[in-house]
Amino acid sequence: MKKLFYAGAVLLALFEILNVYFIMPMPGxxxxxxxxxxxxxxxxxxxxxxxxxxxxxxxxxxAFSTARRWVPGVVLAALLAVVYMFNFVMTADHMFIQPATVAFDKAGETALNDSTVVIAVAHNSDIRAYPIRYIQYHHQVQDTVGGRRVIVTYCNVCRTGRVYEPLVKGQPERFRLVGMDHFNAMFEDETTRSWWRQVNGEAVTGPLRGEVLPEAESFQLTLGKLFQMYPQAQVMRADATFKEKYDTLGRFEKGRSKGQLTRTDSLSWQDKSWVVGVVKGDASKAFDWNELKRRRVLHDFLAGTPVAVVLSEDQQTFAAFERSSAEEAWELHADTVVVGDQRYNLRGESYAAGPSLTRLKSYQEFWHSWKTFHPDTEAAK
Structure with a gap:
């Protein structure tokens, strides 16, 4: 009968390990x-x-009736340690915690420097920025921008920043970080316990499988560039509770992280190389970050449409737009987009109060992530 004790202990320990193994970045x-x-x-x-x-x-x-009763005692202690570790230490929502408070500073109030890279959201004249050095720890920040509820998400293993409206079938929903799949963060909704992929807002398993969260437009740029274009913008303040968890020096956002999962490859088209992924409808194309840094303006085509990808002098702020014709050549003068005799900022907004350029969804991402979640993507090589 004592074999049942040991068999149950081994099976329970194995279950607790596997329950976390499949949804955390463990070998294989x-x-x-x-x-x-x-x-x-x-x-x-x-x-x-x-x-x-x-x-x-x-x-x-x-098991405890034998002379060597210390043996089952050790087994039980080891089992309890496994249960504790794999439920209260190594689970995603215990490792990465949402901020207790979400507060913001204006341009003259923040302690962050101008080179800080942020994900910005604009709605109804309200412009808010979320520093990558903070949200890459939290993975999600729930907020309201211009009266619209948003969930600002980031996965540092994929280098993916996405913003969604937390609406499921039109109803407000709350989410918690549950783990990852194919190196991308996953969230669990509070109502149905379905699991949602961070990179595209799709429910990948559970009762709501196939549902997709509505994406809110966002853009990545430096804080200095944000305040230059939008002086009224606000930037998220660090939650003092998590000061030791933050990448306060911005190593990750600058590509200097040494972690195996978050490092940057300086060569092009390697798994950890940076790309700018551009989307138009169902079509997508990846542009090499190194080539973009070298040229600052890339002319290309996506789904038959002439496009341009541009990069600021700060080497961090980027955007993608449609061009009106294949012959149309764009230039950057400092950080002004020049198209013929028209001038635009890096959001495609005209300096002459004319119509704006047509923006395309564009994201900075690790190449391994982009090609995994856009299997039919083109690559601008």
Whole structure:
């Protein structure tokens, strides 16, 4: 009978490990198509725990009736350690916590320098910026911009910043970080417990599988460039509770992180190389960051439409636009986009109060992430 105690202990420990293994960046776990197995284990976790605990209890008296009762004691202590580690230490929502307060500073109030890279959201004349050095730890920040609820998300393993409206079937929803799949962060909604992918807002498993969160337009730029274009903008203030967790020197945003999962490859078209991914309808194309830095203006085509990708003098602020014709050549004078006799800022807004340029969705991302979640993408090589 004592074998039941040991069998139950081993099975319970193995379950607790696997319950986390499939949705955290552990060796081999993120290269498998295991999301459905992971969801099955997670949603049935209490069934597994109860069954394996009953098996243990069936043999506990026999196990502790031997002269070497310290052996089952050690096994039990090891099991409790595994349960604690894989439920209260190594789970995503215990490692990366949402800010307790979300407060903002104006241009003259913030302690951040102008080179700080931010994800900005604008709505109804309200412009708010979220520093990557903060949100890459939190993974999500829930806020209201110009009266519209948003969830600002970031995955530093994919280098993906996305902003969504937290609406599921038209109803407000709350989310928690649950883990990752194919190296991309996943969130769980509070109502149905479905799992949602950060990079595209799609529910990948659970009752709402196939549903997609509405994306809110966002743009990545430096804080200095933001305040130059929009003096009334505000930037998220650091939550003092998490000061030790923040990348206060901005190593990640500048490509200087040394972590195996968050490092940057200086060569082009490697897994950890930077690209600017541009989307138009169902079509997408990736542009090499090194080439963009070298030329600052890239002319190309996407889905048959002439496009241009531009990069600021600060080497961080970028944008993509449609061009009116294949022959139309764009230039950058300092950070002014010059198209013929027209002048625009880096948001495509005319300095002459004329019509704006047509912006395209564009994102800075690691190449491994872009090609994984845009399998049909073109690459501007």
């Amino acid at each position: 776990s993120q290269r498998m198509n295991s999301i459905n197995w992971a969801y099955f284990l997670y949603t049935n976790r209490w069934i597994f725990r109860i069954v394996f605990t009953i098996v243990m209890l069936a043999g506990v008296r026999a």
